[in-house]
Amino acid sequence: MKIAIISDTHIHKHGDKLQTLIKNRLSSVDLIIHAGDYTDIRALTLLQKTQKFLGVWGNNDKTSIRELTKEKEILKVENYKIGIYHGHGMRSTTIDNAYYAFSDDEVDIIIYGHSHQPSITTKKKVLMLNPGSPTSKRKERWYSYIILEICQNNIFASLHFYE
Numbered sequence: 001m002k003i004a005i006i007s008d009t010h011i012h013k014h015g016d017k018l019q020t021l022i023k024n025r026l027s028s029v030d031l032i033i034h035a036g037d038y039t040d041i042r043a044l045t046l047l048q049k050t051q052k053f054l055g056v057w058g059n060n061d062k063t064s065i066r067e068l069t070k071e072k073e074i075l076k077v078e079n080y081k082i083g084i085y086h087g088h089g090m091r092s093t094t095i096d097n098a099y100y101a102f103s104d105d106e107v108d109i110i111i112y113g114h115s116h117q118p119s120i121t122t123k124k125k126v127l128m129l130n131p132g133s134p135t136s137k138r139k140e141r142w143y144s145y146i147i148l149e150i151c152q153n154n155i156f157a158s159l160h161f162y163e
Helices: 011-024 041-048 094-101
Strands: 002-006 031-034 053-055 072-077 080-085 109-111 119-123 126-130 143-151 154-162
Touching: 011 041, 031 041, 041 053, 053 072, 080 094, 094 109, 094 119, 094 126, 119 154, 126 143, 126 154
Parallel strands: 002 031, 031 053, 080 109, 109 126
Antiparallel strands: 002 143, 072 080, 119 126, 143 154
């Protein structure tokens, strides 16, 4: 299964970039996962139209988005359990917030966002994936997203950057 991972689209600023990303870069994936902070219902609606979408809400998402998504999700793909959470919270770092959101769950992979800083790393044997943002890079040099490919006993995760 080929999964595109995005987060922090903040569409009220860059709506056309999200539509272009879906059309030009993500059309061949089996699933798009969004780790929250759409900030406008139009972003969620656009992603839902792909019919291959799963997402959670982030701290900047209003009630209209929170009513249609959950704060966290767990998805099973092949032999792997994937946790999805935005990354907001009271811990010292975003990665810690995401990790501890699943402290009572046995997940293999955690997808999170919030920081707009792309990262592929591990924390206590859990693969931690933060795609950065495809539309709101803040202090980062490039826009970014992750492609995650899962086969029976293999995981391939790659960061993709563009201007």
